[in-house]
Amino acid sequence: MLRALRTLLAFAVIGLLVTAASAADKIRVVATIPDLKALTEEVGGKLVDVESLARGTQNAHELEIRPSLMLKLRRADLLMENGLELDSWAEVAVQGANNPNIVRGAPGRVDVSHGIQVLEVPSTRVDRSMGDVHPLGNPHYSLDPGMAPIITQNIADALARFASEHRAEFEKNRQAFLARLNEAMARWTRAMEPLRGAKVVVYHPQWIYLLSRFGLSQAAALEDRPGIPASPAHLTRVIRQMKDEQIKVIIVEPWNDLKLATRVADEAGAKAVVLASMVGGVKGADSYIAAIDHNVNALAQALR
Numbered sequence: 001m002l003r004a005l006r007t008l009l010a011f012a013v014i015g016l017l018v019t020a021a022s023a024a025d026k027i028r029v030v031a032t033i034p035d036l037k038a039l040t041e042e043v044g045g046k047l048v049d050v051e052s053l054a055r056g057t058q059n060a061h062e063l064e065i066r067p068s069l070m071l072k073l074r075r076a077d078l079l080m081e082n083g084l085e086l087d088s089w090a091e092v093a094v095q096g097a098n099n100p101n102i103v104r105g106a107p108g109r110v111d112v113s114h115g116i117q118v119l120e121v122p123s124t125r126v127d128r129s130m131g132d133v134h135p136l137g138n139p140h141y142s143l144d145p146g147m148a149p150i151i152t153q154n155i156a157d158a159l160a161r162f163a164s165e166h167r168a169e170f171e172k173n174r175q176a177f178l179a180r181l182n183e184a185m186a187r188w189t190r191a192m193e194p195l196r197g198a199k200v201v202v203y204h205p206q207w208i209y210l211l212s213r214f215g216l217s218q219a220a221a222l223e224d225r226p227g228i229p230a231s232p233a234h235l236t237r238v239i240r241q242m243k244d245e246q247i248k249v250i251i252v253e254p255w256n257d258l259k260l261a262t263r264v265a266d267e268a269g270a271k272a273v274v275l276a277s278m279v280g281g282v283k284g285a286d287s288y289i290a291a292i293d294h295n296v297n298a299l300a301q302a303l304r
Protein backbone atom coordinates (compact mmCIF):
# COMPACT_ATOMS: atom_id res chain seq x y z
CA MET A 1 0.00 0.00 0.00
CA LEU A 2 2.74 2.38 1.09
CA ARG A 3 4.80 1.46 -1.94
CA ALA A 4 1.85 2.11 -4.23
CA LEU A 5 1.38 5.51 -2.61
CA ARG A 6 5.06 6.29 -3.06
CA THR A 7 4.96 5.31 -6.72
CA LEU A 8 1.87 7.46 -7.19
CA LEU A 9 3.60 10.42 -5.53
CA ALA A 10 6.69 9.95 -7.67
CA PHE A 11 4.56 10.02 -10.82
CA ALA A 12 2.76 13.12 -9.57
CA VAL A 13 6.08 14.90 -9.03
CA ILE A 14 7.35 13.87 -12.46
CA GLY A 15 4.08 15.09 -13.93
CA LEU A 16 4.52 18.48 -12.26
CA LEU A 17 8.11 18.76 -13.46
CA VAL A 18 7.10 17.90 -17.04
CA THR A 19 4.30 20.49 -16.95
CA ALA A 20 6.63 23.15 -15.57
CA ALA A 21 9.28 22.33 -18.17
CA SER A 22 6.88 22.46 -21.11
CA ALA A 23 5.43 25.78 -19.89
CA ALA A 24 8.95 27.17 -19.67
CA ASP A 25 9.73 25.95 -23.20
CA LYS A 26 6.80 27.77 -24.73
CA ILE A 27 7.18 31.05 -26.54
CA ARG A 28 5.78 33.70 -24.22
CA VAL A 29 3.56 36.08 -26.15
CA VAL A 30 1.61 39.05 -24.87
CA ALA A 31 -1.11 40.52 -27.09
CA THR A 32 -2.63 43.93 -26.44
CA ILE A 33 -6.18 42.78 -27.29
CA PRO A 34 -7.98 39.41 -27.06
CA ASP A 35 -8.46 39.11 -30.85
CA LEU A 36 -4.69 38.99 -31.30
CA LYS A 37 -4.37 36.55 -28.41
CA ALA A 38 -6.94 34.26 -30.03
CA LEU A 39 -5.28 34.44 -33.46
CA THR A 40 -1.79 33.92 -32.00
CA GLU A 41 -3.06 30.81 -30.24
CA GLU A 42 -4.47 29.51 -33.53
CA VAL A 43 -1.09 29.94 -35.25
CA GLY A 44 1.17 29.05 -32.33
CA GLY A 45 -0.81 26.09 -31.03
CA LYS A 46 1.02 24.15 -28.33
CA LEU A 47 4.21 26.13 -28.85
CA VAL A 48 2.93 29.39 -27.39
CA ASP A 49 1.66 30.71 -24.10
CA VAL A 50 -0.37 33.86 -24.79
CA GLU A 51 -1.82 36.51 -22.51
CA SER A 52 -3.88 39.55 -23.40
CA LEU A 53 -3.54 42.95 -21.73
CA ALA A 54 -7.11 44.08 -22.48
CA ARG A 55 -10.20 42.03 -21.67
CA GLY A 56 -12.92 41.46 -24.27
CA THR A 57 -15.48 43.67 -22.54
CA GLN A 58 -13.17 46.68 -22.23
CA ASN A 59 -12.77 49.73 -24.45
CA ALA A 60 -9.48 48.91 -26.16
CA HIS A 61 -8.82 52.61 -26.75
CA GLU A 62 -8.51 53.37 -23.07
CA LEU A 63 -6.76 50.89 -20.85
CA GLU A 64 -5.64 51.83 -17.39
CA ILE A 65 -1.98 50.83 -17.06
CA ARG A 66 -1.65 48.89 -13.83
CA PRO A 67 1.46 47.13 -12.45
CA SER A 68 -0.15 43.76 -13.28
CA LEU A 69 0.07 44.64 -17.00
CA MET A 70 3.78 45.49 -16.68
CA LEU A 71 4.31 42.20 -14.89
CA LYS A 72 2.76 40.32 -17.83
CA LEU A 73 5.18 42.11 -20.17
CA ARG A 74 8.27 41.59 -18.05
CA ARG A 75 9.02 38.08 -19.33
CA ALA A 76 7.45 38.30 -22.78
CA ASP A 77 9.38 37.09 -25.83
CA LEU A 78 6.97 38.84 -28.19
CA LEU A 79 4.38 41.60 -27.97
CA MET A 80 1.61 41.59 -30.60
CA GLU A 81 0.19 45.08 -31.12
CA ASN A 82 -2.91 46.10 -33.07
CA GLY A 83 -1.29 49.40 -34.12
CA LEU A 84 -3.03 52.40 -35.76
CA GLU A 85 -3.02 53.97 -32.29
CA LEU A 86 -5.74 51.68 -30.91
CA ASP A 87 -3.34 50.38 -28.27
CA SER A 88 -0.79 53.16 -27.99
CA TRP A 89 -1.18 52.83 -24.19
CA ALA A 90 0.93 49.66 -24.50
CA GLU A 91 4.00 51.88 -24.82
CA VAL A 92 3.54 53.10 -21.23
CA ALA A 93 3.27 49.53 -19.98
CA VAL A 94 6.35 48.48 -21.98
CA GLN A 95 8.38 51.31 -20.51
CA GLY A 96 7.46 50.08 -17.04
CA ALA A 97 8.24 46.46 -17.86
CA ASN A 98 12.00 46.78 -18.38
CA ASN A 99 12.11 44.09 -21.07
CA PRO A 100 14.48 44.77 -24.01
CA ASN A 101 12.79 42.02 -26.13
CA ILE A 102 9.74 44.15 -26.73
CA VAL A 103 10.88 47.78 -26.79
CA ARG A 104 9.96 49.73 -29.92
CA GLY A 105 12.25 48.59 -32.76
CA ALA A 106 13.17 45.25 -31.15
CA PRO A 107 12.33 42.12 -33.18
CA GLY A 108 9.91 41.02 -30.44
CA ARG A 109 7.68 44.06 -30.98
CA VAL A 110 5.15 43.12 -33.67
CA ASP A 111 2.71 45.53 -35.33
CA VAL A 112 0.01 43.24 -36.69
CA SER A 113 -1.57 45.95 -38.88
CA HIS A 114 1.23 45.57 -41.44
CA GLY A 115 -0.34 45.13 -44.90
CA ILE A 116 -3.91 45.98 -43.83
CA GLN A 117 -5.80 48.31 -46.16
CA VAL A 118 -6.89 50.91 -43.61
CA LEU A 119 -10.40 52.38 -43.94
CA GLU A 120 -11.66 55.83 -42.89
CA VAL A 121 -8.23 57.45 -43.08
CA PRO A 122 -8.89 61.15 -42.36
CA SER A 123 -8.39 63.33 -45.45
CA THR A 124 -7.27 66.24 -43.29
CA ARG A 125 -4.91 66.17 -40.36
CA VAL A 126 -6.84 65.17 -37.23
CA ASP A 127 -6.20 67.34 -34.22
CA ARG A 128 -5.69 64.85 -31.40
CA SER A 129 -6.38 67.53 -28.82
CA MET A 130 -10.00 67.31 -29.96
CA GLY A 131 -10.00 63.74 -28.61
CA ASP A 132 -10.54 61.88 -31.89
CA VAL A 133 -9.27 58.36 -31.24
CA HIS A 134 -8.95 57.31 -34.91
CA PRO A 135 -6.28 59.75 -36.15
CA LEU A 136 -4.64 57.21 -38.50
CA GLY A 137 -7.88 55.73 -39.82
CA ASN A 138 -10.13 53.06 -38.36
CA PRO A 139 -8.06 50.63 -36.24
CA HIS A 140 -10.76 47.96 -35.72
CA TYR A 141 -9.78 45.77 -38.67
CA SER A 142 -9.75 42.49 -36.73
CA LEU A 143 -13.59 42.53 -36.64
CA ASP A 144 -13.57 41.60 -40.34
CA PRO A 145 -12.87 37.87 -40.77
CA GLY A 146 -11.56 38.69 -44.25
CA MET A 147 -8.55 40.33 -42.57
CA ALA A 148 -7.60 37.18 -40.65
CA PRO A 149 -5.35 35.79 -43.43
CA ILE A 150 -3.18 38.95 -43.30
CA ILE A 151 -3.17 39.14 -39.51
CA THR A 152 -2.25 35.48 -39.09
CA GLN A 153 0.47 35.83 -41.75
CA ASN A 154 2.03 38.66 -39.72
CA ILE A 155 1.76 36.55 -36.57
CA ALA A 156 3.23 33.45 -38.25
CA ASP A 157 6.14 35.49 -39.62
CA ALA A 158 6.88 36.95 -36.18
CA LEU A 159 6.72 33.56 -34.46
CA ALA A 160 8.95 32.02 -37.14
CA ARG A 161 11.50 34.82 -36.77
CA PHE A 162 11.66 34.01 -33.08
CA ALA A 163 11.68 30.20 -33.43
CA SER A 164 12.62 29.39 -37.03
CA GLU A 165 12.80 25.64 -36.29
CA HIS A 166 9.00 25.66 -35.87
CA ARG A 167 8.18 27.59 -39.05
CA ALA A 168 6.50 24.58 -40.71
CA GLU A 169 4.32 23.91 -37.69
CA PHE A 170 3.16 27.54 -37.49
CA GLU A 171 2.24 27.45 -41.18
CA LYS A 172 0.42 24.13 -40.76
CA ASN A 173 -1.59 25.52 -37.81
CA ARG A 174 -2.35 28.67 -39.77
CA GLN A 175 -3.62 26.74 -42.80
CA ALA A 176 -5.82 24.54 -40.59
CA PHE A 177 -7.30 27.66 -38.99
CA LEU A 178 -7.85 29.36 -42.36
CA ALA A 179 -9.63 26.24 -43.65
CA ARG A 180 -12.06 26.42 -40.70
CA LEU A 181 -12.44 30.16 -41.25
CA ASN A 182 -13.24 29.64 -44.95
CA GLU A 183 -16.02 27.21 -44.08
CA ALA A 184 -17.42 29.71 -41.59
CA MET A 185 -17.07 32.54 -44.13
CA ALA A 186 -19.33 30.67 -46.57
CA ARG A 187 -21.93 30.38 -43.79
CA TRP A 188 -21.61 34.09 -42.86
CA THR A 189 -21.86 35.19 -46.48
CA ARG A 190 -25.07 33.16 -46.93
CA ALA A 191 -26.60 34.66 -43.75
CA MET A 192 -25.76 38.23 -44.78
CA GLU A 193 -26.52 37.96 -48.51
CA PRO A 194 -30.25 38.91 -48.21
CA LEU A 195 -29.30 41.98 -46.12
CA ARG A 196 -26.96 43.58 -48.65
CA GLY A 197 -27.43 47.35 -48.79
CA ALA A 198 -28.97 47.57 -45.31
CA LYS A 199 -28.03 50.63 -43.26
CA VAL A 200 -27.16 50.52 -39.58
CA VAL A 201 -26.24 53.06 -36.92
CA VAL A 202 -23.30 52.30 -34.65
CA TYR A 203 -22.44 53.61 -31.20
CA HIS A 204 -18.65 53.83 -31.62
CA PRO A 205 -17.50 53.71 -35.28
CA GLN A 206 -15.93 50.33 -34.86
CA TRP A 207 -17.73 48.17 -37.43
CA ILE A 208 -16.85 49.55 -40.86
CA TYR A 209 -14.61 46.60 -41.79
CA LEU A 210 -17.26 44.03 -40.87
CA LEU A 211 -20.09 46.02 -42.50
CA SER A 212 -18.11 46.57 -45.72
CA ARG A 213 -17.24 42.87 -45.93
CA PHE A 214 -20.91 41.95 -46.14
CA GLY A 215 -22.22 44.92 -48.15
CA LEU A 216 -23.90 46.80 -45.29
CA SER A 217 -23.40 50.49 -44.66
CA GLN A 218 -22.90 52.70 -41.64
CA ALA A 219 -25.38 55.60 -41.77
CA ALA A 220 -24.31 57.38 -38.56
CA ALA A 221 -22.60 56.96 -35.20
CA LEU A 222 -23.98 57.96 -31.79
CA GLU A 223 -20.60 59.40 -30.83
CA ASP A 224 -20.08 62.89 -32.23
CA ARG A 225 -16.62 61.86 -33.40
CA PRO A 226 -14.68 58.66 -32.64
CA GLY A 227 -14.20 58.66 -28.86
CA ILE A 228 -16.25 61.82 -28.27
CA PRO A 229 -19.49 61.33 -26.30
CA ALA A 230 -22.83 61.92 -27.96
CA SER A 231 -24.26 65.42 -27.61
CA PRO A 232 -28.06 65.86 -27.33
CA ALA A 233 -28.19 67.85 -30.58
CA HIS A 234 -26.30 65.13 -32.44
CA LEU A 235 -28.60 62.41 -31.04
CA THR A 236 -31.67 64.35 -32.18
CA ARG A 237 -30.21 64.47 -35.70
CA VAL A 238 -29.44 60.74 -35.63
CA ILE A 239 -32.98 59.87 -34.47
CA ARG A 240 -34.46 61.97 -37.28
CA GLN A 241 -32.16 60.32 -39.81
CA MET A 242 -33.05 56.84 -38.55
CA LYS A 243 -36.76 57.58 -38.96
CA ASP A 244 -36.28 59.14 -42.42
CA GLU A 245 -34.14 56.27 -43.68
CA GLN A 246 -35.99 53.56 -41.73
CA ILE A 247 -32.85 52.30 -40.04
CA LYS A 248 -33.69 49.37 -37.80
CA VAL A 249 -30.50 48.64 -35.85
CA ILE A 250 -28.01 50.38 -33.56
CA ILE A 251 -24.86 48.35 -32.94
CA VAL A 252 -23.59 48.78 -29.37
CA GLU A 253 -20.24 47.71 -27.91
CA PRO A 254 -20.22 45.90 -24.52
CA TRP A 255 -18.35 48.87 -22.98
CA ASN A 256 -20.77 51.51 -24.20
CA ASP A 257 -23.92 52.98 -22.66
CA LEU A 258 -26.62 50.45 -23.58
CA LYS A 259 -29.32 52.50 -21.83
CA LEU A 260 -28.61 55.51 -24.01
CA ALA A 261 -28.52 53.39 -27.17
CA THR A 262 -31.80 51.72 -26.21
CA ARG A 263 -33.45 55.10 -25.59
CA VAL A 264 -32.34 56.33 -29.03
CA ALA A 265 -33.46 53.06 -30.63
CA ASP A 266 -36.88 53.24 -28.95
CA GLU A 267 -37.42 56.79 -30.18
CA ALA A 268 -36.42 55.82 -33.70
CA GLY A 269 -38.44 52.58 -33.75
CA ALA A 270 -35.27 50.47 -33.94
CA LYS A 271 -33.38 47.88 -31.89
CA ALA A 272 -30.09 48.20 -30.00
CA VAL A 273 -27.93 45.10 -30.50
CA VAL A 274 -24.81 44.36 -28.46
CA LEU A 275 -22.06 42.79 -30.55
CA ALA A 276 -18.70 41.40 -29.42
CA SER A 277 -16.31 44.27 -30.13
CA MET A 278 -13.50 41.83 -29.28
CA VAL A 279 -13.18 38.11 -28.55
CA GLY A 280 -14.76 37.53 -25.11
CA GLY A 281 -16.90 40.67 -25.41
CA VAL A 282 -20.16 38.76 -24.98
CA LYS A 283 -21.06 35.34 -23.60
CA GLY A 284 -20.03 32.53 -25.91
CA ALA A 285 -17.71 34.67 -28.06
CA ASP A 286 -14.69 32.90 -26.66
CA SER A 287 -12.76 32.20 -29.87
CA TYR A 288 -12.17 34.31 -32.98
CA ILE A 289 -14.64 32.33 -35.08
CA ALA A 290 -17.19 32.18 -32.23
CA ALA A 291 -17.04 35.99 -31.84
CA ILE A 292 -17.68 36.56 -35.57
CA ASP A 293 -20.41 33.90 -35.45
CA HIS A 294 -22.13 35.82 -32.68
CA ASN A 295 -21.82 39.15 -34.49
CA VAL A 296 -23.06 37.90 -37.86
CA ASN A 297 -25.97 35.96 -36.35
CA ALA A 298 -27.07 38.78 -34.03
CA LEU A 299 -26.86 41.33 -36.85
CA ALA A 300 -28.71 39.12 -39.36
CA GLN A 301 -31.44 38.37 -36.83
CA ALA A 302 -31.93 42.04 -35.89
CA LEU A 303 -32.08 43.16 -39.53
CA ARG A 304 -34.41 40.45 -40.73
Ligand SMILES: [Zn+2]
Nearest residue numbers: 133205206226
Ligand atom coordinates in the same frame (compact mmCIF):
# COMPACT_ATOMS: atom_id res chain seq x y z
ZN1 LIG B 1 -12.27 53.03 -32.14
